[in-house]
Amino acid sequence: MTTKTSSTFLAVMLIALVAAPAWAQPWQVDAARSTLTFTNTYQTVTYTGQFRRFNAKIEYDPADLAHARFDVEVDIASLDTENSERDHAALGTAFFDAARFPQAHFVTTAFRKAANGEVLADGTLTLRGISKPVTLTVKFVQKGGDATLDVTAQLRRLDFGIGTGEWADPSMIGDAVTVQGHLLLEPARAPGVQPAASARSG
Amino acid sequence: MPLRSTDSGWGVLVRAFHWSIAILILVQATIGLTMVGMGLTPAKVRVFALHKSIGITILALVLLRIAWRLTERRPADPAGMPRWQVRAAHALHLVLYGLILAIPLSGWWFNSASNAPLVWFGWFDVPSLTGGYDPVWKPRALLLHQTLFWVLVVLLVGHVGAALWHHFRQRDDVLRRMLWKR
Numbered sequence: 001m002t003t004k005t006s007s008t009f010l011a012v013m014l015i016a017l018v019a020a021p022a023w024a025q026p027w028q029v030d031a032a033r034s035t036l037t038f039t040n041t042y043q044t045v046t047y048t049g050q051f052r053r054f055n056a057k058i059e060y061d062p063a064d065l066a067h068a069r070f071d072v073e074v075d076i077a078s079l080d081t082e083n084s085e086r087d088h089a090a091l092g093t094a095f096f097d098a099a100r101f102p103q104a105h106f107v108t109t110a111f112r113k114a115a116n117g118e119v120l121a122d123g124t125l126t127l128r129g130i131s132k133p134v135t136l137t138v139k140f141v142q143k144g145g146d147a148t149l150d151v152t153a154q155l156r157r158l159d160f161g162i163g164t165g166e167w168a169d170p171s172m173i174g175d176a177v178t179v180q181g182h183l184l185l186e187p188a189r190a191p192g193v194q195p196a197a198s199a200r201s202g
Numbered sequence: 203m204p205l206r207s208t209d210s211g212w213g214v215l216v217r218a219f220h221w222s223i224a225i226l227i228l229v230q231a232t233i234g235l236t237m238v239g240m241g242l243t244p245a246k247v248r249v250f251a252l253h254k255s256i257g258i259t260i261l262a263l264v265l266l267r268i269a270w271r272l273t274e275r276r277p278a279d280p281a282g283m284p285r286w287q288v289r290a291a292h293a294l295h296l297v298l299y300g301l302i303l304a305i306p307l308s309g310w311w312f313n314s315a316s317n318a319p320l321v322w323f324g325w326f327d328v329p330s331l332t333g334g335y336d337p338v339w340k341p342r343a344l345l346l347h348q349t350l351f352w353v354l355v356v357l358l359v360g361h362v363g364a365a366l367w368h369h370f371r372q373r374d375d376v377l378r379r380m381l382w383k384r
């Protein structure tokens with residue numbers, strides 16, 4: 001190896017290092033204690049439902065929003081509104097059509113701070129084959145090494161073609177849906193690596 | 203027609219309750235039996251809502267009827283009516299009261315255990331009897347709602363048959379004093 005090539009190699013490595021995205025802190029979701037719920041109205045009565053299975057990849061450091069990223073996959077068939085007839089109907093073709101669209105996907109595109117200091121996460125939600133921009137409000141609270149992440153979004157079910165046509169009437173099923181994610185986070189760690197003492201405290 | 207029942211006839215309130223509830227139950231049974239076979243459309247949801255609203259109305263009327271009846275006396279039974287018939291008639295009336303109370307209650311219970319909405323004629327929220335979803339009691343409440351309904355149907359055959367028998371065979375005024383006789 002000549003000095004010329006080795007210095008080129010060094011320069012390339014340096015550039016690669018600098019240009020590589022500095023990963024924001026990755027977190028591991030404690031699925032058993034985390035929930036993804038929503039509220040809507042049925043015959044004008046408010047009810048709450050949840051998706052019992054979802055997979056969230058969370059990279060978040062409140063001091064480094066530029067590199068934060070949420071990527072969430074939701075298993076539509078895990079819908080539960082505590083009403084078996086309603087759940088069955090909701091998974092059918094007129095609504096979520098879970099057979100054709102078994103997953104919903106949300107991924108962030110940018111994080112920003114609102115004037116009131118709230119953190120907002122802009123992203124794209126793909127639901128029933130339709131992709132639309134959705135903004136989450138983000139509340140992140142770190143406690144010891146762990147953290148809780150609460151996100152809220154306002155959606156319109158009709159934007160995603162959920163119950164259109166004869167089911168569009170909002171006095172039957174409200175159009176507005178409030179989605180709430182409540183995630184308990186632990187620092188993600190490479191397999192085999194012992195957790196840092198601080199990660200277990202608090 | 204006096205407001206209160208007398209020794210010879212039923213008061214106007216007893217008759218009004220009897221016939222309004224009888225008609226509502228007939229309508230309600232027709233709706234109930236039809237709606238369960240409908241395909242899932244908003245129309246089905248609306249018919250269910252109607253069934254529940256009428257059912258709660260019947261329940262309220264039955265409660266008022268029983269409260270009023272407890273302050274009433276009943277007219278004398280036809281002279282010469284055998285004791286067993288008097289007893290059977292009065293026992294059947296008691297069971298009918300129990301059923302028209304228990305059927306709407308079981309419907310309300312089923313609806314509550316199903317965690318389904320219940321807004322009385324779109325006007326106000328009727329509270330849940332179970333405080334939310336109850337998958338254990340839900341099928342039992344439905345079975346009760348259906349079974350009691352068919353028990354009522356069978357007993358009504360006897361009830362109506364007896365009324366017609368009094369009227370056409372005995373030629374007494376048992377039916378007339380529940381209808382129009384002063």
Ligand code: HEM
Binds near residue numbers: 235255261305311347
């Ligand atoms: C005197 C009053 C009532 C009568 C005579 C009545 C009668 C019936 C009948 C005949 C059925 C069809 C049963 C079947 O074949 O499956 C039915 C179903 C039903 N009733 Fe009622 N009902 C009454 C009151 C109520 C009330 C007050 C409620 C709720 C608040 C209610 C809720 C229901 C529901 C939800 C079903 C559907 C059950 C299913 O999904 O299979 N009912 N009722």
Ligand code: HEM
Binds near residue numbers: 228291361377
């Ligand atoms: C859903 C239908 C009906 C129900 C739930 C019902 C229920 C009752 C009850 C509970 C009583 C006792 C009244 C009391 O002691 O306070 C009664 C009396 C009576 N019902 Fe009905 N009834 C129904 C339909 C009918 C029909 C269709 C007829 C006639 C064809 C009829 C004829 C009578 C007569 C004549 C009496 C008076 C009996 C007497 O003087 O002892 N009912 N009914």
